[in-house]
Amino acid sequence: xxxxxxxxxxxxxxxxxxxxxxxxxxxxxxxxxxxxxxxxxxxxxxxxxxxxxxxxxxxxxxxxxxxxxxxxxxxxxxxxxxxxxxxxxxxxxxxxxxxxxxxxxxxxxxxxxxxxxxxxxxxxxxxxxxxxxxxxxxxxxxxxxxxxxxxxxxxxxxxxxxxxxxxxxxxxxxxxxxxxxxxxxxxxxxxxxxxxxxxxxxxxxxxxxxxxxxxxxxxxxxxxxxxxxxxxxxxxxxxxxxxxx
Ligand SMILES: NC(=O)c1ccc[n+]([C@@H]2O[C@H](COP(=O)([O-])OP(=O)(O)OC[C@H]3O[C@@H](n4cnc5c(N)ncnc54)[C@H](O)[C@@H]3O)[C@@H](O)[C@H]2O)c1
Numbered sequence: 244x245x246x247x248x249x250x251x252x253x254x255x256x257x258x259x260x261x262x263x264x265x266x267x268x269x270x271x272x273x274x275x276x277x278x279x280x281x282x283x284x285x286x287x288x289x290x291x292x293x294x295x296x297x298x299x300x301x302x303x304x305x306x307x308x309x310x311x312x313x314x315x316x317x318x319x320x321x322x323x324x325x326x327x328x329x330x331x332x333x334x335x336x337x338x339x340x341x342x343x344x345x346x347x348x349x350x351x352x353x354x355x356x357x358x359x360x361x362x363x364x365x366x367x368x369x370x371x372x373x374x375x376x377x378x379x380x381x382x383x384x385x386x387x388x389x390x391x392x393x394x395x396x397x398x399x400x401x402x403x404x405x406x407x408x409x410x411x412x413x414x415x416x417x418x419x420x421x422x423x424x425x426x427x428x429x430x431x432x433x434x435x436x437x438x439x440x441x442x443x444x445x446x447x448x449x450x451x452x453x454x455x456x457x458x459x460x461x462x463x464x465x466x467x468x469x470x471x472x473x474x475x476x477x478x479x480x481x482x483x484x485x486x487x488x
Pocket of ligand 1: 250251252253254255256257276277278279300301302303304305306307323324325326327348349350351352383460
């Protein structure tokens with residue numbers, strides 16, 4: 244059985260991951276990590292002294308450095324699904340990936356990976372279009388714009404290399420041609436909506452993904468864990484999981 248450490252175990256995603264691992268036939272929970280240390284969880288990864296095969300992390304970016312230090316020191320691969328990392332925290336993830344396998348994606352759904360690919364394709368086909376991204380999430384989400392919105396913007400920027408991100412729009416200032424506008428909405432219990440608009444002046448192409456159930460991301464994280472256990476050190480993402488360039 245694959246022994247899994249679940250970080251952010253008391254959170255919305257962590258609880259779903261824990262349940263899915265417990266229900267699976269090939270995995271078991273080795274430890275739960277949660278700063279509150281409630282329900283038998285440990286406060287820090289280093290508090291766990293047993294054996295583990297992998298970490299699945301849906302927590303908070305402030306724990307990323309500590310988690311990467313634990314994983315590197317103990318040779319434990321990590322699926323990092325947490326979003327909102329600073330550049331320094333992203334550098335910690337990249338550094339860890341030099342010695343252990345790390346899977347890092349702001350969105351664990353294959354549908355969003357597909358959306359990202361076609362957003363890049365649309366940017367190639369419509370190089371002069373105004374690009375706007377609108378994302379909606381539940382009212383508890385901490386980071387804005389969402390990691391997925393930034394991932395979509397990054398895919399467009401691979402084509403429109405001079406693009407600049409404009410997160411939120413207000414005041415008296417017209418749109419610049421090289422902008423990628425990113426707008427965030429927070430309300431109720433919305434699981435995750437992402438729309439990318441390409442407006443050429445005479446037409447609009449709209450690409451949209453709606454997540455209906457958070458289990459989608461947890462299932463993707465377990466698939467990523469199974470994939471990662473077969474890999475050597477390196478940084479992996481959804482493209483690798485889908486077996487494409
Ligand atoms: N990659 C994806 O597909 C995907 C999907 C959904 C959510 N997320 C991300 O996963 C994260 C968690 O989302 P959620 O909806 O479960 O949030 P949540 O607020 O419900 O849960 C977060 C949990 O992390 C814990 N935590 C806080 N600081 C911590 C630290 N320093 N170390 C360890 N744990 C800490 C909290 O106690 C809480 O239990 C967010 O960053 C969110 O954006 C990613």
